[in-house]
Amino acid sequence: MKEFTYVIRDAEGLHARPAGLLVKLAQGFSCTIQLSANGKSADAKRLFAVMKLAAKCGQELRINVEGPDETAAARALEEFCAKEL
Amino acid sequence: MEIMTGIPASSGLVTGPVFLYERPETAAFSTQSARTAEQEHRRFEQAAEQAGEQLEKLYEKTVRDAGESAAQIFHIHKMMLEDLDWLESISINIYEKGYTAEYAVTCTATEFAEMFSSLEDEVMQARSADVRDLCQRLLAVLSGKGAGRALTAPAVIAAADMLPSDTMQLEKRHVLAFVTEQGSYASHSAILARTMGIPAVVGVPGLMDALSDGRTVIVDGSRGRVILDPDEETLQTCEARRTAYLKEQEDLRAFRDKESITRDGVRIEVCANIGSVADADSALAQGADGVGLMRSEFLYLDAAELPDEAAQVDAYSQVLRRMNGKRVVVRTLDIGADKVPSYLPLPHEENSALGCRAIRLCFAQPDVFRTQLRALLRASVYGTLAIMFPMISKLEELHRAKAVLKQCQEELRQEGIPFSQNIEVGMMVEVPSAAIMSDRFAAEVDFFSIGTNDLTQYTLAADRLNEKVAALFDYGDEAVLRLVAHTAKSAAAHGIWCGICGESAAKTELLPFYAKAGIRELSVVPGKVLEIRRAVTQLDTTAL
Numbered sequence: 284m285k286e287f288t289y290v291i292r293d294a295e296g297l298h299a300r301p302a303g304l305l306v307k308l309a310q311g312f313s314c315t316i317q318l319s320a321n322g323k324s325a326d327a328k329r330l331f332a333v334m335k336l337a338a339k340c341g342q343e344l345r346i347n348v349e350g351p352d353e354t355a356a357a358r359a360l361e362e363f364c365a366k367e368l
Numbered sequence: 369m370e371i372m373t374g375i376p377a378s379s380g381l382v383t384g385p386v387f388l389y390e391r392p393e394t395a396a397f398s399t400q401s402a403r404t405a406e407q408e409h410r411r412f413e414q415a416a417e418q419a420g421e422q423l424e425k426l427y428e429k430t431v432r433d434a435g436e437s438a439a440q441i442f443h444i445h446k447m448m449l450e451d452l453d454w455l456e457s458i459s460i461n462i463y464e465k466g467y468t469a470e471y472a473v474t475c476t477a478t479e480f481a482e483m484f485s486s487l488e489d490e491v492m493q494a495r496s497a498d499v500r501d502l503c504q505r506l507l508a509v510l511s512g513k514g515a516g517r518a519l520t521a522p523a524v525i526a527a528a529d530m531l532p533s534d535t536m537q538l539e540k541r542h543v544l545a546f547v548t549e550q551g552s553y554a555s556h557s558a559i560l561a562r563t564m565g566i567p568a569v570v571g572v573p574g575l576m577d578a579l580s581d582g583r584t585v586i587v588d589g590s591r592g593r594v595i596l597d598p599d600e601e602t603l604q605t606c607e608a609r610r611t612a613y614l615k616e617q618e619d620l621r622a623f624r625d626k627e628s629i630t631r632d633g634v635r636i637e638v639c640a641n642i643g644s645v646a647d648a649d650s651a652l653a654q655g656a657d658g659v660g661l662m663r664s665e666f667l668y669l670d671a672a673e674l675p676d677e678a679a680q681v682d683a684y685s686q687v688l689r690r691m692n693g694k695r696v697v698v699r700t701l702d703i704g705a706d707k708v709p710s711y712l713p714l715p716h717e718e719n720s721a722l723g724c725r726a727i728r729l730c731f732a733q734p735d736v737f738r739t740q741l742r743a744l745l746r747a748s749v750y751g752t753l754a755i756m757f758p759m760i761s762k763l764e765e766l767h768r769a770k771a772v773l774k775q776c777q778e779e780l781r782q783e784g785i786p787f788s789q790n791i792e793v794g795m796m797v798e799v800p801s802a803a804i805m806s807d808r809f810a811a812e813v814d815f816f817s818i819g820t821n822d823l824t825q826y827t828l829a830a831d832r833l834n835e836k837v838a839a840l841f842d843y844g845d846e847a848v849l850r851l852v853a854h855t856a857k858s859a860a861a862h863g864i865w866c867g868i869c870g871e872s873a874a875k876t877e878l879l880p881f882y883a884k885a886g887i888r889e890l891s892v893v894p895g896k897v898l899e900i901r902r903a904v905t906q907l908d909t910t911a912l
Contacts, residue, residue, distance in 0.1 A: 291650065294686050299495060300444070301438075320715070330444075330451045332453060334484075340685060341682070341750075
């Protein structure tokens with residue numbers, strides 16, 4: 284299992300557009316990807332669940348990845364966060 | 369001729385025929401299915417597939433019309449359509465409850481839309497419109513009805529409200545303006561209109577009853593007016609104003625990136641007054657030097673319950689981030705008995721303008737005040753914050769407000785929560801006593817911002833909303849101007865800055881007086897920033 288945290292810098296938080304991109308990215312991996320923020324957690328492959336987190340600017344996003352391609356997934360997600368959030 | 373008024377959502381002035389936008393019709397449907405669950409589910413799957421194809425086309429069209437970022441929303445809709453939680457919920461409605469595809473989709477969409485509406489986050493709340501939009505699309509496909517009427521010639525689009533796909537289905541080059549009966553400054557059509565640079569008036573009561581197809585309307589997006597069947601004279605005036613407006617916009621654009629400096633080199637900052645997080649974008653778009661007045665009331669008046677510290681930190685930090693280092697002056701809560709949120713019961717007052725309002729109310733509700741100050745301090749790390757206390761009339765009040773602020777700083781320090789060490793603390797000068805005593809106040813604050821609306825009202829004892837005394841209410845009255853000049857002089861003597869955030873800051877005829885008196889900041893509505901900057905650059909204070 285791999286885990287990392289990221290503090291959201293985008294003023295609007297994890298809003299629809301980055302949420303959509305993140306879900307699309309997550310769906311490309313076979314491992315399970317769990318997002319947590321705000322005391323809630325969500326399957327990163329499910330758009331409504333990710334949006335429901337309503338993770339905001341300044342909040343910490345915790346990402347857990349587990350499965351065969353977890354290393355690649357974690358790397359891709361970290362890059363994504365730094366670029367889009 | 370009929371004049372209707374709504375919320376000015378996007379400026380500009382245009383005349384054109386009405387095009388009543390009606391959402392593609394959906395047929396009535398029953399709730400319990402007469403088909404087998406498998407048949408019903410197949411109907412849903414086919415509809416979803418067709419809806420997906422529509423969304424793909426709509427995405428491509430929107431990329432061409434409005435660009436990639438405006439089009440993104442339809443990819444999001446498509447992903448919603450394929451979301452597992454969404455599909456599971458619909459399957460349960462069909463297989464376990466025996467619903468028709470139509471009813472299953474409606475129930476799931478309602479549930480999901482309500483979930484978004486219940487979130488505190490303003491950005492996420494708006495997603496409920498996307499879910500309703502998606503539901504509408506599926507129902508239209510299921511009922512086999514085609515798309516709505518096509519827009520083939522330039523027209524003013526009128527609707528009860530508009531969902532994202534409504535607006536993008538329209539041929540953009542034919543859309544002259546949007547007018548809607550519902551909606552707010554932040555609703556989808558309002559944002560789109562501002563992006564497209566076309567006028568919009570939203571939240572017009574009685575609009576749909578009054579309008580019909582093809583009738584001529586004038587849409588005045590700057591004043592929030594919709595004029596139905598204008599007479600010849602009004603049409604001509606409108607045309608002349610439109611020509612002048614377009615030329616003026618062109619002229620003003622040149623001042624967006626100019627510095628706010630007079631001919632003789634005096635810097636007079638031109639900032640924006642804002643009343644919401646979204647307004648910060650308008651302030652930036654107009655090239656404001658900062659935010660001279662952020663009214664924090666919206667956080668309280670738009671909410672169902674007292675906004676907690678976290679919600680406030682969120683709003684303030686969003687504005688600070690957007691302003692990207694430019695100063696943001698936040699005025700602490702300024703409400704009185706005339707305007708109270710339901711969760712904050714205040715006794716009725718005979719004369720609320722002279723009653724327990726603004727800073728007085730904050731002292732009476734110490735928890736409300738402390739929560740706001742703590743939130744402001746916590747947000748201060750995200751930009752350049754200044755805190756301003758409203759309606760200070762006596763030195764003791766300023767001392768008390770500063771003591772509460774100091775106490776909050778101490779608390780945060782002990783809790784190990786960071787905050788900026790460079791927060792300017794200032795006060796509104798809007799009560800005549802504060803202006804008269806400004807030489808004493810100036811020693812204890814970092815800045816003054818003169819609230820000329822209240823200063824004028826209190827100095828001349830003339831209610832500015834009472835038409836019968838409208839003639840008395842005058843920003844240029846000598847008594848008011850003397851108070852302004854005295855305040856600016858006191859500020860200069862103590863080396864602090866003095867600005868004006870009342871409406872008179874946007875009155876170019878008063879600018880020479882203000883500049884000469886030593887006013888070094890003017891804060892106006894975002895739409896006036898460029899006009900005032902132009903006036904500043906044309907001024908020569910040595911010639912005054």
